[in-house]
Amino acid sequence: MALAAEEGSHRSLRLMVIGTLAGLFSGLFGVGGGSVMVPLLMLWLGYRERAATATSLAAIVFIAAFAASVQGLYGNVRVLDGLLVGVPAVGGVLIGTWLQQRMRSRSIALLFAAVLVVSAVELVVR
Amino acid sequence: MTGAILVGLAAGVVAGLLGVGGGVLFVPGLVIFMGLSQHQAEATSLLAIVPVAIVGTLRQDRYGNVVRADALLLGLLSLAGAGAGVALANALSGAVLRDAFAALMVIVAVQLVRRTLAQGPSQEPEGGGPAASQR
16 A cells, blocks of 8 residues: 555656656757657656557647747747648648558658758758 | 648658657748748747647547556646746757757657667568568
8 A cells, every 4th residue: 555655656756757857858949748758658657669659649738738838928939830830730640650551661761860960950050 | 821831741741650759840840941930930839739749649549548647647747847948948049949959850860760770671561471580
């Protein structure tokens, strides 16, 4: 009983640390924070990858909505652009996951990694 | 307007195909193709992530993959960090934030390459047959 309670508080503490780190990361970079949460959920709480990804996705709904609201207070959110990007992206993700189950994405992944690096350079030098 | 839709669609396809988060694609897309500042792009990306994450969560929840109690706790416990992260972003100059983001993109690229190489040919759809075990 006491052991279970201790384990429970341990778990909550870990969730709090993971959430705080993910929130910081998300707010600082404008991303969801999944790349922080997924590995930590697996490492600290014994999650399988699928559950870690799904659970972090659900947490991202809260994180991104809240961080976007705070950014809104700073006057940085372009609401129309956000919707014009975000809503079609839903369709894009569905297409992407559909494709992923039907083709080998190995060379695409490598190609895309190169695109990421080129874009990073473009960001810095532009 | 068409630009934003294309950025969203393309970023979505890549995110779904490669399992990369949408945000790391939205931000450079918004800066490079839509001419937003780094701060605007990050803020707008956060908004764009919301519908993607909602639909993704609903789908995953149908498969029973979402640990709801943990997700709720994680979400609520992350809010202070998220607020602090946004405040930090706004305390930094656009140039510093941009360089940090560029570094993040390179890290994501490196991880993607490592993951891809580690997966090897077994990435093929299941039942790859004898060919799958040859390499």
